[in-house]
Amino acid sequence: MRTNDCSKCQGSMTKGFVLDVKDGGSRAVSTWVEGAPEKRWYGLKVSGKPQHEIETWRCSRCGFLESYAK
Numbered sequence: 621m622r623t624n625d626c627s628k629c630q631g632s633m634t635k636g637f638v639l640d641v642k643d644g645g646s647r648a649v650s651t652w653v654e655g656a657p658e659k660r661w662y663g664l665k666v667s668g669k670p671q672h673e674i675e676t677w678r679c680s681r682c683g684f685l686e687s688y689a690k
């Protein structure tokens with residue numbers, strides 16, 4: 621279980637997310653995908669692989685980022 625204290629400086633952590641901007645300017649939450657990337661000429665193949673949105677916490681004192689993929 622996570623606490624709201626920074627593991628680096630014990631400052632206060634604030635929940636947020638990393639913004640991912642797609643082609644055409646659409647916005648999404650960054651996603652963790654299981655396994656190695658499968659590169660294609662048009663991008664990456666990700667179908668059928670487990671995916672989880674990434675939750676990121678930021679320390680208000682030192683700026684340290686801590687990310688979780690629930």
